[in-house]
Amino acid sequence: MMDCKKALSETGGDIIKAIEFLRTKGLASAEKKASRTTAEGRIGSYIHDSRIGILIEVNCETDFVSRGEIFKELVDDLAMQVAACPQVQVVATEDVAEAVVSKTIATIGENMKVKRFVRYNLGEAEGRIGSYIHDSRIGVLIEVNCETDFVGRGEIFKELVDDLAMQVVACPQVQFVSTEDVPKSIVEKEKELEMQREDLQSKPENIREKIVDGRISKRLGELALLEQPFIKDDKLLVKDLVKQTVASLGENIKVRRFVRFTLGEDTD
DSSP: OHHHHHHHHHTTTOHHHHHHHHHHHHHHHHHHHTTSOOOEEEEEEEEETTTEEEEEEEEESOHHHHTSHHHHHHHHHHHHHHHHOTTOOSOOTTTSSHHHHHHHHHHHTSOOEEEEEEEEEOTTSEEEEEEEEETTTEEEEEEEEESOHHHHTSHHHHHHHHHHHHHHHHOTTOOBSSGGGSOHHHHHHHHHHHHTOGGGTTSOHHHHHHHHHHHHHHHHHHHBGGGSEETTEEEEEHHHHHHHHHHHHTSOOEEEEEEEEETTOOOO
16 A cells, blocks of 8 residues: 555656556566575476476475465466477576566565476377476476377376386486486496495405496496386386386387476586
8 A cells, every 4th residue: 555655656646657656666676586595496397298298497485485376376387388389498587488477576575586497399209298296396207108199198108107207206316217328437437436445455356347347237226217116016126117017008118218306406
């Protein structure tokens, strides 16, 4: 009420000018808030027809705001916006939904920042793109391929994709789909570190090589999704779960890729 009175006073009682005054004041306030630190927020996702998937992180200042409906709606809308704009490749507030973000900043009273997003397109392959979000703080986007659209849209395959996305969220050490995907530079670095361990220095060269190979194999397994014990049955490895689904559906299945976002993590 005091703001309205001040606006009318500033504009000589002109209602139209008073509205513009308030609008300008709101955007100026949003710009001021934009300089404050954003440490909280939400990770959200949007999947279109299982063929396009978006994972996005949007930051705000407090946990209270991040769990509110207005901020949740903003994150959902931004994820959908990215899905609808295939030409968008990078985050730039001045280019991507600036009006929406600025309006929400003015409404909620906190600084907000679109930190990052990833888009997956199924392309010419068949299969599904799926996601799993845990408590809005950890999110995974995953692509799993099969041979036919019929299988890709079936419940058994959908359940597999959902389980694999959940598996990635539950295994923060996992960085690759399989051990074959681990870059040679990482393998060489691991070998170099293992060869320098004190407990190996007194052993013959051939014995050292065997021990190091075994340790590296174990380490690479820790980094690979397919080598993990399945979260719903730890007696079963993820790669065996995939094999069982292949046998059940009669089609080849391949986990192509995944990405994990953790709220607030350093992306530099």
